[in-house]
Amino acid sequence: MxxxxxxxxxxxxxxxxxxxxxxxxxxxxxxEMPPAVAWDKINNGAIIIDVRTEQEFAAGHLDGAINIPFELVLKQLTKQKIDKDTAIVLYCRSGRRSGIANNDLVEAGFTQTYNGGGFEQLIAHQ
Incomplete structure (x- = not known):
């Protein structure tokens, strides 16, 4: 046919x-992920979450960042009873995984999250 x-x-x-x-x-x-916005939030006390793998985190990360794989962020923050109005900046290698984690948090009612994008871009604009 x-x-x-x-x-x-x-x-x-x-x-x-x-x-x-x-x-x-x-x-x-x-x-939508300007590093300056992420740094403003970080400098004002936001929790910094690196959603990359343990190996990526061990190779270099932002000072003060905690490492939680992107697929576990919501579960871990809920388990730790982090207030949904807490300022949080997430980042990964490119912004894709941190975007997924950010979306999960927003869908769960978190109101002050920000996808900081990629680690290299953040370092370059520190």
Missing amino acids: QQHPTRFLNQVALLLFAGLALVLSTVSIAD
């Missing part, structure tokens, strides 16, 4: 649009 050419072109256009939207959303995510 052969597909109508117009329908095929519409599907191709939709896929291209979806790909472009994904690229643009990745760019906007990076733009």
